[in-house]
Amino acid sequence: MDLADSIAGELRIPLHELAGRFSFDEATEVGRKNQRLMHGKRTENMFEYVIASLGKAALITREDAGPATSVDGDVQAPDYFVALKDGSRFLVEVKNRQLKDFQTPVILNSIYLARLESYAALKGFPLLIAVYWSNVRQWTINRASDIAGPGGSIHLTFQDAIKKNLASRFGDRMLMAIPPLSCRLWADPQKPRSIDSEGNVNFTIGNVTFYMGDEEILEQRERELALYFMFHSRWAERRCEAQETGGSLEYIEFESGPEDDHVTEDQPMQSLRTLAGMISSYYNWLTISQDREIVRLTPGL
Numbered sequence: 001m002d003l004a005d006s007i008a009g010e011l012r013i014p015l016h017e018l019a020g021r022f023s024f025d026e027a028t029e030v031g032r033k034n035q036r037l038m039h040g041k042r043t044e045n046m047f048e049y050v051i052a053s054l055g056k057a058a059l060i061t062r063e064d065a066g067p068a069t070s071v072d073g074d075v076q077a078p079d080y081f082v083a084l085k086d087g088s089r090f091l092v093e094v095k096n097r098q099l100k101d102f103q104t105p106v107i108l109n110s111i112y113l114a115r116l117e118s119y120a121a122l123k124g125f126p127l128l129i130a131v132y133w134s135n136v137r138q139w140t141i142n143r144a145s146d147i148a149g150p151g152g153s154i155h156l157t158f159q160d161a162i163k164k165n166l167a168s169r170f171g172d173r174m175l176m177a178i179p180p181l182s183c184r185l186w187a188d189p190q191k192p193r194s195i196d197s198e199g200n201v202n203f204t205i206g207n208v209t210f211y212m213g214d215e216e217i218l219e220q221r222e223r224e225l226a227l228y229f230m231f232h233s234r235w236a237e238r239r240c241e242a243q244e245t246g247g248s249l250e251y252i253e254f255e256s257g258p259e260d261d262h263v264t265e266d267q268p269m270q271s272l273r274t275l276a277g278m279i280s281s282y283y284n285w286l287t288i289s290q291d292r293e294i295v296r297l298t299p300g301l
Helices: 002-011 015-021 024-033 036-056 110-123 159-164 219-234 275-287
Strands: 057-062 080-084 089-097 106-108 125-134 138-143 154-157 174-178 181-187 205-212 216-217 236-245 247-256 268-276
Touching: 002 015, 024 036, 024 154, 036 057, 036 080, 036 089, 036 236, 036 275, 089 106, 106 110, 106 125, 125 154, 125 159, 138 159, 138 268, 138 275, 159 174, 174 275, 181 216, 181 219, 205 219, 216 219, 219 275, 268 275
Parallel strands: 089 125
Antiparallel strands: 057 080, 080 089, 106 154, 125 138, 174 268, 181 205, 181 247, 205 216, 236 247
């Protein structure tokens, strides 16, 4: 009823006329064709998912769920209110930016920023600007007061956002591991696994093992993490090979690692990138089809 009342108010018609004047299907199709809207709304929803997954938040609520009524009238609600377990309270405006180059800024003009800040001042909480730099899968979270220019607007580049990034307060971390990470799919020796003359083989998976470097990963939770890292970290698949003995398949091994491997004796570990970035990758997997079409704005249950 709230949705119906909001739509009827926009159309300036009584509720009983809504069914004959408004088509939900048509409105949804118009929205789907607006890619800027779709990516923006999905990124807003992703922020809540990521912050909840990082584990430092006690409460996350939509702040802009409805219009704000103010005596001044010159206020705008940010996207979220976030309360952390350490007692910190923030209002957060969420933005999405594809990083074409390191000088491509996120821009908030002075009027828009002033409305957000006026709302935050009335609420009594600091205003933060969260940006998802989509093609590098990186979140930055900055205090608006730290990144606003002298004219009261924001022109935020990726480098400046990283320098003053507060994402660690929300639980974000840079994770590292010893490359490569690999997964072996073992053929069940009790089932057919012969390789034909064209190199094809039908087989049944009998076991799955994981390795970090040359060491097998045995603990179940660590095995789950290894699989997660192989799918959602910034490491890429570097090798996929089949091992056979006497014309029968033994296993297929998939190996992933950093594109630029700088392993040394002093520093064997390499960056998997940020935890928030990996959670965002998983969110993408849940909400985007293989042909890169947005199929939902939030993951299904």
